[in-house]
Amino acid sequence: MSTRTKIEQLRQIQELEQQLKLKVALKMQRKQKKHLAARQLTEQLAKELQIQKELREAVESEQTLRKEQAAMDEFKEIVAREQAHAKALEKQVYVGCPDWTGSTKNWHPLQEVTKRDYKLTDTDEVELTGSRKEQLRLFKKPCAFGGMRYATSAMLQNGDRMVVKRILKEGSSLQRNQRVLEVDVRCLCIAKRIADAFNKALTQTSLPKSIREARITYSIPSIVSAPDSEVDSGRVVYLMEPHLPGEWKKWLQNDGSMFADRKVPALLEAFVHYSYHKTRKEALLQGGLMILDLQGSLMQNCGHGQACSNFQLTDPSISTGMDDPDADFGETNHGIDGINRFLDSHECSEICRALGLARISGKMQMPAKLAPPDPGSL
Ligand SMILES: [Zn+2]
Ligand SMILES: [Zn+2]
Numbered sequence: 001m002s003t004r005t006k007i008e009q010l011r012q013i014q015e016l017e018q019q020l021k022l023k024v025a026l027k028m029q030r031k032q033k034k035h036l037a038a039r040q041l042t043e044q045l046a047k048e049l050q051i052q053k054e055l056r057e058a059v060e061s062e063q064t065l066r067k068e069q070a071a072m073d074e075f076k077e078i079v080a081r082e083q084a085h086a087k088a089l090e091k092q093v094y095v096g097c098p099d100w101t102g103s104t105k106n107w108h109p110l111q112e113v114t115k116r117d118y119k120l121t122d123t124d125e126v127e128l129t130g131s132r133k134e135q136l137r138l139f140k141k142p143c144a145f146g147g148m149r150y151a152t153s154a155m156l157q158n159g160d161r162m163v164v165k166r167i168l169k170e171g172s173s174l175q176r177n178q179r180v181l182e183v184d185v186r187c188l189c190i191a192k193r194i195a196d197a198f199n200k201a202l203t204q205t206s207l208p209k210s211i212r213e214a215r216i217t218y219s220i221p222s223i224v225s226a227p228d229s230e231v232d233s234g235r236v237v238y239l240m241e242p243h244l245p246g247e248w249k250k251w252l253q254n255d256g257s258m259f260a261d262r263k264v265p266a267l268l269e270a271f272v273h274y275s276y277h278k279t280r281k282e283a284l285l286q287g288g289l290m291i292l293d294l295q296g297s298l299m300q301n302c303g304h305g306q307a308c309s310n311f312q313l314t315d316p317s318i319s320t321g322m323d324d325p326d327a328d329f330g331e332t333n334h335g336i337d338g339i340n341r342f343l344d345s346h347e348c349s350e351i352c353r354a355l356g357l358a359r360i361s362g363k364m365q366m367p368a369k370l371a372p373p374d375p376g377s378l
Helices: 005-091 174-203 266-279 333-347 352-355
Strands: 113-119 124-144 149-156 161-166 215-220 222-227 235-242 249-252 290-291 295-298 311-313 317-320
Touching: 005 317, 113 174, 124 174, 124 222, 161 174, 174 215, 174 222, 174 235, 174 266, 174 311, 174 317, 215 249, 215 266, 266 290, 266 333, 266 352, 290 333, 317 333
Parallel strands: 215 311
Antiparallel strands: 113 124, 113 222, 124 149, 149 161, 161 235, 222 235, 249 295, 290 317, 295 311
């Protein structure tokens, strides 16, 4: 090999070495760039995570704030209710009833109120049928206290005797109070519909005439809205219905139990049994309901004398076996327990038998959701 060739080879080798070094250097550079990019990415990610965390914390703290606000509102509502309750109880000391014909000394002056009337729709909801202004005068003292409402005598300008019923534990929201009273109206509408059917069914039996002619009557109250300077909203709402003459009696408790010392008239017991029997088969009231809390007055001056069975009832409470235990029947819905409590102490009479109400044995169970009622078990 000539010297020239050797030099040429050496030069080529050097060139290759140089190229290799460059390649390695480039590779190193790329690697470094990748590292750098990765580090930047990690940093960016950390930043975003931090932002997310801060956002989440902000949302959580706002939720907490809202929850605290809601709890505060609820607390205020409870305080307002308790205060109203205490005030109502204070008045209880001065319970009194007017003699109606006497002087106007113990009556508040006439005031303009708005009277709203309701009916039951085909889907068992209450619907406003009309509203009008009335001049109404309230007696200064309440005349009776129940567990949920208290009653005060009232008189329309034309002299009609009325009674108004106000919520004992009134909330501060007029809308809420209105809704509570609408539930009362709904219960009365349902009780009236069942009582009308019961009366009709009685006439078709072969029971003695005095029983066939017996009547259970409920009348549907109006909701009255009246000015009242004692409450924040400036207005109050109450139920208004005609004053019932005759002696006031209560025959059955709202939890389905009977009074130990007082016999429930067979007609009323049959009515309660009938209410459950009938509604268990109605599609809208699937699972059934029972009219409880029977109270009102037994008319004595309608010509029947001692044999009178003309019951004017009011303030029913409804317990339901429906799958939704508080399906708009208010605070006195005792559910399946109320129904069973009545059934436990009820003994069917000739009236139940004449109406074809089968004897009930065993406890009723809460029906499964949307399960059809079992017509054979009742
Ligand atoms: Zn009578
Ligand atoms: Zn019965």
